[in-house]
Amino acid sequence: MMTLNETHNPALQSWVASANSAGTDFPVQNLPFAVFRRQASAEAFRGGVAIGDQIVDLAAVAQSGVLTGEAAAAAQAGAQDKLNALMALNTSAWSALRLALSRALREGSADQAALQACLVPQAEAEYDVPARIGDYTDFYTSLHHATNIGKQFRPDNPLLPNYKWVPIGYHGRASSIGVSGQQFRRPVGQTMPPGATEPSFGPCKRLDIELELGIFVGSGNALGEAVDISQAEDHVFGICLLNDWSARDIQGWEYQPLGPFLAKNFATTVSPWVVTLEALAPYRVAFTRPEGDPQPLAYLDSEANRSCGAFDIQLQVGLQTPKMREAGQADANICRTSYRHAYWTVAQMLTHHTVNGCNLQPGDLLGSGTLSGPTLDQAGALIELTTGGKNPIALPNGEQRTWLEDGDSIVLRGWCEKAGAARIGFGECVGTVLPARVPKG
Ligand code: CA
Numbered sequence: 374m375m376t377l378n379e380t381h382n383p384a385l386q387s388w389v390a391s392a393n394s395a396g397t398d399f400p401v402q403n404l405p406f407a408v409f410r411r412q413a414s415a416e417a418f419r420g421g422v423a424i425g426d427q428i429v430d431l432a433a434v435a436q437s438g439v440l441t442g443e444a445a446a447a448a449q450a451g452a453q454d455k456l457n458a459l460m461a462l463n464t465s466a467w468s469a470l471r472l473a474l475s476r477a478l479r480e481g482s483a484d485q486a487a488l489q490a491c492l493v494p495q496a497e498a499e500y501d502v503p504a505r506i507g508d509y510t511d512f513y514t515s516l517h518h519a520t521n522i523g524k525q526f527r528p529d530n531p532l533l534p535n536y537k538w539v540p541i542g543y544h545g546r547a548s549s550i551g552v553s554g555q556q557f558r559r560p561v562g563q564t565m566p567p568g569a570t571e572p573s574f575g576p577c578k579r580l581d582i583e584l585e586l587g588i589f590v591g592s593g594n595a596l597g598e599a600v601d602i603s604q605a606e607d608h609v610f611g612i613c614l615l616n617d618w619s620a621r622d623i624q625g626w627e628y629q630p631l632g633p634f635l636a637k638n639f640a641t642t643v644s645p646w647v648v649t650l651e652a653l654a655p656y657r658v659a660f661t662r663p664e665g666d667p668q669p670l671a672y673l674d675s676e677a678n679r680s681c682g683a684f685d686i687q688l689q690v691g692l693q694t695p696k697m698r699e700a701g702q703a704d705a706n707i708c709r710t711s712y713r714h715a716y717w718t719v720a721q722m723l724t725h726h727t728v729n730g731c732n733l734q735p736g737d738l739l740g741s742g743t744l745s746g747p748t749l750d751q752a753g754a755l756i757e758l759t760t761g762g763k764n765p766i767a768l769p770n771g772e773q774r775t776w777l778e779d780g781d782s783i784v785l786r787g788w789c790e791k792a793g794a795a796r797i798g799f800g801e802c803v804g805t806v807l808p809a810r811v812p813k814g
Pocket of ligand 1: 585743
């Protein structure tokens, strides 16, 4: 597990002035990765690192000769149009690059002039999905979400008996994952309305969100070789925000017996910025189980996982309706929670995924599952916040929502803050619903 080092020192200041402002997501202690280019340009996408309201262009850094050794090699790997080559390196290379950039971006650095020439303003940038995602697996690590959903689908038997023993997941679809700013058409499909004897066909009527984190796999494992929990985090590059858009009416009809399919694979949105586990080190917290719950089986258990396997990441969901947009109003907060409430950790997800010999590859993406906390206002999906559509959410401008309407935008935000550490953030993950295009039924 990553320990604190000089890059986490909360007293560090950067010569990039915007990185020192109180509310910034991107102080010099964060240094998350994305792929970007200047908006509407013919430039190639390449890796970048956020600092304040700027981006350090890794392709320019690699050309500049300002970095040396392992850090220079890592910057070169990060200069490509996806981060897979950088992700395929190891914790030593990622750390060397972080340390070198941290030193070069600090106040008083001799490299200021050279690095200044490598900056691109975030206001001028557009982003792409950070990696070529070969495989996407979505987990289900919130006990509160699993229980709330289970009550609606199976009132007599909400939490299935495997939940507290197995980190539940399913294989998702990578092709429809888009970066923040993604717009997608409301899905159409089959549903079975309550009381009907035959299914209907048409636009989804119960379109929902799922507040999740995405975990990008770094170095992979060979087919047949499980990753021990003590090494699991060495295979994790970093964490982003993830919205797993969900068509609840389609899901309710199709999900048995093989699980989610068309209700989930029409769109998934991720934030451009991937925050490294090293940056998150100050925000590790103990992983605990409620009294009376079973402890994880030995392969999912370690001293390090128990003492600091969880992360205290603050999460928030905002909803902006077309009326709010037209009136110039910002999105309204509909949920606030923390990742610390998850029932399974990042290390446990990765270990469990490989225990049968399944091989993960650099750039693979693991979804955490909807990160609902213990109380209703901490629920990360409308199906919970509205109790299955029965209790609409009141918005500040007088509008209501049970499910998403055409034109609605959802904004996910994530950040970490506490006394004695620098506040770091994930930026935003925004997606917008467009009207359905209805084919013949
Ligand atoms: Ca999900």
